[in-house]
Amino acid sequence: MAYSFPVEVLEHIFSFIDSDNDRNAVSLVCKSWYEIERWCRRKIFIGNCYAVTPRIMIRRFPELRSVSLKGKPHFADFNLVPEGWGGYVDPWVLAMGRAYPFLEELRLKRMVVSDEALEMVSKSFKNFKVLVLSSCEGFTTDGLASIAANCRNLRELDLRESDVEDLGGNWLSCFPESCTSLVSLNISCLGSDWSLQSLSALERLVGRSPNLRRLRLNRAVPLDKLANLLRRAPQLVELGTGTFSSELRPDVFSNLSGAFSGCKELKALSGFWDAVPSHLPAVYTICSGLTSLNLSDANIQSSDLVKLISECQNLQRLWVFDYIEDSGLEALAESCKNLQELRVFPSDPYAMEPNVTLTEQGLVAVSEGCPKLESVLYFCRQFTNNALFTIAKNRPNLTRFRLCIIEPRTPDYITLEPLDAGFGAIVQNCKELRRLSLSGLLTDRVFEHIGTHAKKLEMLSIAFAGDSDLGLYHVLSGCKSLRKLEIRDCPFGDKALLANAAKLETMRSLWMSSCLVSFEACKLLGQKMPRLNVEVIDERGPPDSRPESYPVEKLYIYRSVAGPRLDMPAFVWTMDEELALRLS
Amino acid sequence: MEGISKEEEKKLELRLGPPGQEEETSFSFGCLSSSMSNNSTNSAKRVFSEAIEMKTGEEGWINLNSDDGNHQHQKLWSSSSANFHGKIQHQQQQTKASFLQFPKASQSLPVMAKESSQACCNKVVDLQRQSAAEKKPFSPSSANTAVSNVSQKRTAPAPVVGWPPIRSFRKNLSSSSPLKPSPDSQSALPDEVASKKPVETCRKGLFVKINMDGVPIGRKVDLMAYDCYDKLSSAVDELFRGLLAAQRDSSAGGKQSNQEATPVTGLLDRSGEYTLVYEDNEGDRMLVGDVPWHMFISTAKRLRVLKTSEVSGLSCEC
Numbered sequence: 059m060a061y062s063f064p065v066e067v068l069e070h071i072f073s074f075i076d077s078d079n080d081r082n083a084v085s086l087v088c089k090s091w092y093e094i095e096r097w098c099r100r101k102i103f104i105g106n107c108y109a110v111t112p113r114i115m116i117r118r119f120p121e122l123r124s125v126s127l128k129g130k131p132h133f134a135d136f137n138l139v140p141e142g143w144g145g146y147v148d149p150w151v152l153a154m155g156r157a158y159p160f161l162e163e164l165r166l167k168r169m170v171v172s173d174e175a176l177e178m179v180s181k182s183f184k185n186f187k188v189l190v191l192s193s194c195e196g197f198t199t200d201g202l203a204s205i206a207a208n209c210r211n212l213r214e215l216d217l218r219e220s221d222v223e224d225l226g227g228n229w230l231s232c233f234p235e236s237c238t239s240l241v242s243l244n245i246s247c248l249g250s251d252w253s254l255q256s257l258s259a260l261e262r263l264v265g266r267s268p269n270l271r272r273l274r275l276n277r278a279v280p281l282d283k284l285a286n287l288l289r290r291a292p293q294l295v296e297l298g299t300g301t302f303s304s305e306l307r308p309d310v311f312s313n314l315s316g317a318f319s320g321c322k323e324l325k326a327l328s329g330f331w332d333a334v335p336s337h338l339p340a341v342y343t344i345c346s347g348l349t350s351l352n353l354s355d356a357n358i359q360s361s362d363l364v365k366l367i368s369e370c371q372n373l374q375r376l377w378v379f380d381y382i383e384d385s386g387l388e389a390l391a392e393s394c395k396n397l398q399e400l401r402v403f404p405s406d407p408y409a410m411e412p413n414v415t416l417t418e419q420g421l422v423a424v425s426e427g428c429p430k431l432e433s434v435l436y437f438c439r440q441f442t443n444n445a446l447f448t449i450a451k452n453r454p455n456l457t458r459f460r461l462c463i464i465e466p467r468t469p470d471y472i473t474l475e476p477l478d479a480g481f482g483a484i485v486q487n488c489k490e491l492r493r494l495s496l497s498g499l500l501t502d503r504v505f506e507h508i509g510t511h512a513k514k515l516e517m518l519s520i521a522f523a524g525d526s527d528l529g530l531y532h533v534l535s536g537c538k539s540l541r542k543l544e545i546r547d548c549p550f551g552d553k554a555l556l557a558n559a560a561k562l563e564t565m566r567s568l569w570m571s572s573c574l575v576s577f578e579a580c581k582l583l584g585q586k587m588p589r590l591n592v593e594v595i596d597e598r599g600p601p602d603s604r605p606e607s608y609p610v611e612k613l614y615i616y617r618s619v620a621g622p623r624l625d626m627p628a629f630v631w632t633m634d635e636e637l638a639l640r641l642s
Numbered sequence: 643m644e645g646i647s648k649e650e651e652k653k654l655e656l657r658l659g660p661p662g663q664e665e666e667t668s669f670s671f672g673c674l675s676s677s678m679s680n681n682s683t684n685s686a687k688r689v690f691s692e693a694i695e696m697k698t699g700e701e702g703w704i705n706l707n708s709d710d711g712n713h714q715h716q717k718l719w720s721s722s723s724a725n726f727h728g729k730i731q732h733q734q735q736q737t738k739a740s741f742l743q744f745p746k747a748s749q750s751l752p753v754m755a756k757e758s759s760q761a762c763c764n765k766v767v768d769l770q771r772q773s774a775a776e777k778k779p780f781s782p783s784s785a786n787t788a789v790s791n792v793s794q795k796r797t798a799p800a801p802v803v804g805w806p807p808i809r810s811f812r813k814n815l816s817s818s819s820p821l822k823p824s825p826d827s828q829s830a831l832p833d834e835v836a837s838k839k840p841v842e843t844c845r846k847g848l849f850v851k852i853n854m855d856g857v858p859i860g861r862k863v864d865l866m867a868y869d870c871y872d873k874l875s876s877a878v879d880e881l882f883r884g885l886l887a888a889q890r891d892s893s894a895g896g897k898q899s900n901q902e903a904t905p906v907t908g909l910l911d912r913s914g915e916y917t918l919v920y921e922d923n924e925g926d927r928m929l930v931g932d933v934p935w936h937m938f939i940s941t942a943k944r945l946r947v948l949k950t951s952e953v954s955g956l957s958c959e960c
Contacts, residue, residue, distance in 0.1 A: 136804030137849065141860050219811060247811065407806045408866075437806060464806050495807075521805070546804070614745065 069098045078103055097121060104128070105566050107145060107169065108591065111620040112153035124160045124188075129169035131614055132519075133544055135193065138571055138612070140597060142627040144170075147194075149625075151175045151336050155182035163188035170194070176201030180208035187239075188214040193441040195221035199248075202227035212237065213269075216244040224249040230259035235266070242272035246329065253280035265290040271323075274298030277331045281309055288317035298322070299329030302356070306337055307600045319343035328352035328377075335362035345369035349396075352377040354403050360414075369382060374430075375399040380416040380437065387420035391427025399433040400424055407437070407464060418445035425452040433458040440471045445492040446480025450487040458550065459484055460495035464476045466522035466547070476500055482507030485515070492539075495519040505529035509536020517542040527554040534558035544569040552579035552608070559583060562590055567616035571595075575613050578606035583615070584633025591618045594631040601631055810849045852945035854882045855916070856954070865939045871910055871931050878918060878947060880904040909947065917950045929953070 072095055075081055085095040104110060115122075129145025146167045161183040164556075171194045179186065186209045191197075205215065206229055240263070257279065264270060270291050279287075280301025288294070298399040304310075317325075323584075324344045337482055348370045354365065356376040357609060363382050367373070373394040380402050383388070390397065402420070402436065406413045418441045423446065432455050441463055442550040470477055478497040485491060485508050492514055496504065501525035508515070509532035516539050524530070531554035532541065543565065550575035562568055562583075577594060580601075584592035594601055595612035622632050650852040848865040861881055868874045883906055908914020918930040922941040930938070930945070 133804065135809050136807045137810070137862060137864075138804045141862065221811075402813060404806065404808065407808055437808075460805055466802070466805065519807075521807075547802075554934065 064568040065131065065390065068094050070120055076101075100124060101163075102126070103189055106616050106618075107147075107150070108623050109566070109616060109618045112150050114619065116153060116157040120157070121160075122158055123160060124165075125150075125158075125161065125163070126165040126167075127169060130169045131168075131544065131567060132542070133267060133546065133569055133571065134168055138546065140627075140629060143595065143630065144623065144625055144627070146170045147173075147414055148172055148175045151178050155179075157363065160185055162186060165190040165192070166193065166194055167192040170196040170200070173197050173201035173204070176209075177409055180204040185211060187211055189218045190214065190216040190218070192216070193219045198223040198225045199229045203232040206230065206232035206237075207234070210234075210237065211239050213239055215240070215343070216242055217247050218244050218274075222248060224251075225622070226286040227254075228253065228255050228259055230256055231262050233259075236401060237263075238266050240267040241269045241271065243267075243270065243298075244272065244298070245276050246274040248276040248278070249279040250301075253278075257283055261286060261290065266272040267291070268293070270294065272296040272352045273414045275300040275329060280304060281306065281314070281337070285314045285317035288321055293323055294321050295323050296326040296350075297324060297329070297576050298352075299327070299331075301332050302330045302337055303332035303334045304337075306334070311337070311340060312542060314340045315343065322347070324348065326350035326352075326375075330356035330358075332356075333358055335453045336358070337423040338362060338366050341366075342369050346371060348373060350375040354379060354401070357405070359380065364389045370394065372396055377401040378474075379403050379405045381405055381415050382420070382509040383415045384417055384420040385415070386424070387416075388427075390424045390620060391423045395428060396430055397424070397428040398430050400428075400431065401435040402437060403435075403609050403619040404464060412439045418442055421445070422448050422452075425449040430455070431578050435462075435495075435640070437464060439464050440462075441477065441480070442470045442472050443475065443477055443480035443483075444470075444472075446477065447483045450480075450483040455486070455488045455490065456488040457490050459488065459491060460493065460519070461497055462495065463497040466497070467499045468497075476504070478504040482511075487541040489514065491515055491549065493517045496523055497521065502529040502532070502580075505532040509533055512537055514539050516540065519559075520545045520548055522547045524548045524550060527551050530554035531557065534561045540564075541566045543567075545573060547572040549574055552576055555579060556583065557589055559590075562587070562615055563617050565617065567614065569612075569614050573613070574609045576607045577601040577604070579612050580610060580613060581633055582607070589617055589619065591616055591622060592633060593626070596631065597629045704920065779809075848939060850920075850942060850944050852878065852881070852947065854886075854947035856950050857882060858885065863945065870935055871938075874930070875909045875918065878909060878945075882906055883948060906947070912950050912953065915950060916947045917953045918945065918947055919953065920945045 061270055072081075072084060075084060078101075081095060081099060096118050097120065098602070099119050100122060102115065102119060102122055103126040104115070105128050107127045113285050115125075121176055123591070127147065127150060129147070130139050130143060133139060134143075143506050145168060147166055148171075155178050159182065162185055164179060164186075165188070169191075172192060176197055179189070181204075189205060189209075189212070193362070194217075202215075202217075202222070205212065214399075243263075260275075261283070261407075264273065264287050269478075269530075271294060273291060273294055273296070275284075275287075275298055277300055281302055281304040284299055287519045306314075318341050321344060327341065327344075327348055327350070330353055333353075335358055338358070343588075345366070346369065346435065349372055351373055352368070353366075357379065358366075359381050360383045362385050363378065364521075367376070367386070369391055374396050375398060376390065376394070378401070382402065387402075390400075400421075400634075402416065416438050419437065420436065421438075423434050429455060431453055434456065435458075438461075441461065469475055470480070478501055481494075481496060481500070481504050486496070489511075491512060494508070494515055495513065496515070496519065502525045505528070506526060508518070514517075515537050518533065518537065518540065520543075525549055529548070530545070530550040533540070535558055536556060540561075548570075550570065555570075555575060556579055580592050580594050584589065592615040593616075594610045594615060596610050598604075598611065601610060626632065711832045719726070803944045850865060851860055852863050863874070863877060863881065865874070868877060883904070886904075886906070906914065906916055909916060909918040918944045919927055920930050921927055921944045923943055927946075930942075933941075
């Protein structure tokens, strides 16, 4: 019985429970457990910042130390979400500044962050330790200067892939000399032009951070500075180089090589901007320890890539350009038997004709040779159903499979059939599949397969696929675990959406752009489903200036207990009660 | 759509609840069950994980009759060959349900005209321009021929926003043309290095911000999607024309009829109401159009559309 345990005992037990799902389950047992749990929860993850309000979060969890928030939908990465849509962190920071003086960690993804918000963070939380801004925007190096200057115990500053306005100035020198706590610094997204002052500030900072384990530099850091940095931080576990090109004289080369060999803990390498192949051997000494290699910023050709990769027998993750070609992937399959994750990016995505020989063969080879392969992102120009059958047969342990055939609606290039059967084999065999992105010519049949078999699928991305609403219906009615669904340029309309409206409350969000959902249906959905926010994103002016049966440009639906949001720009239309009354 | 058996009805029931739940629960729009209001907490998680009691006899499905002849709206985006239309009846909540049947065989469900799916692909679906002459009939049996219609026979595909799905930073940085494999001899000689400097004109996918006077919403344009100033100018026109019209409508207070948005012309020669300028990598503001195109895209950091009356003294003749 719950009441026979002192609260302290329960709290102590709960302190061992870390996972969000488990915590949520604990809170549902009974009222007293709910109360105890909410007072001792320290960490929260909010997958959609508009699903809940700061006030609700603070009211339920008064003692948080770590908050993670995500803002814009995933397709914002590809410029499909107009600027000004939302995802502002400022109201959150304002509220948390008052409610959580002991906040230590803030992790944001795809949010708009202002310099003022950064300043507030730096001044409101005395024990602030971790700031991760992933794919964020809206701030400048002035905001970073506040963080550097005021956060006395900063451990992590990670700006991965954010869009930061570089105002010049020397924000790195704002870290006080007394700051020695840095464990992780990722500034790889910053610009390519830095002053000598900035570079020396960086060197001094690295030099006085004995706990620094992860350092990702930006392109501005020249190769001849890298050796100095490495010598000051031989304890690094992860390194992102700056530019990897220069006039590399023999003595500079051996200096660099020696510096690398001093970093015996290095497990992950990235960066390599402008890499010149002849410089690559400088890293050979540490290759055997590498588990992660990110060459997706390096324009290195296949033969040099193969030389490098064959030194990395323990590789678990490889990100690379399609310069690697089928032959390089075959070599990869031979050397790297521990490979778990492969991402191949297109070097020339807009060319009509392929510039490299990267086909389905490469991926098939890796699927055959690498038994632990579970995560794939692959851009290429041709594929076949047979190749997909083979991959599915070889690798039933796939959990993430994202295939992007660059030209929309490309059929199996040998049989000219749709790729329905191939993807069907993937979902049928790979029972643990959690994430899937489709491409190529696809009919409604592929969605029938997905609805029938992809029971653990959590995220599905669809583009230029399907014939009718039946496709969407299969997905919404069949995929039990679906949380995020994003669709563009598919002939999916009102029927499937409305027939499966309740499903939408079990998901985090649905994005549909350039589809055939009418404004009428959106209104209906918004009116009937009070716990869904139905956002019509349309830059052509008010939707009621067109016939209601016209399809909307973009549609973003997400479940929320926060009600309609108050920060919508002019091109976002929703159904609040007032509007609903007016229009009905 | 009439006479649905109990079994089929069960299959089409909406389900609310966490995935994997075995019990038969269903959710009807019009009647949020009273068990909902018993919630003593407002926590999001509890709301979503709670199963809703089934209310038998209560209806409220969204009604989609496809068999009535009320074509009140001219559907410009579906071709004449489709029987299918997504017309929604404005039913009251308590109306008797009639479920839409989704037969297993996909053939029996009329498919959307291919034309409408092609219309989806265009950046801005300008429905008023769709003409009957452009529509092509589509039938599933001619899938192969349909394929050849959309195969890569196109020589110059229109740039599709956000496709292929690659992050902008990834495109901007993959600037250099591929370097030749290194010779087997080790040391890099200075001239070898110099010849491998990235060639800026090969840069792909260069998104820069663009703002227009009087329009609070900024946008981004991909300079690499164009190869000359005229194309850029017409893209800017398209981008902002609709926004300007919307602003004019809303500031005029109320619903205007669909007046055609006036084109934004004369951006390059100062003959129009607006002029296109840019900020270069040194922070200077310059008129667009004076330098050769490849030089422009390698130095332009940001674009602005200013009222021509405010563009004064910007001279690029050196």
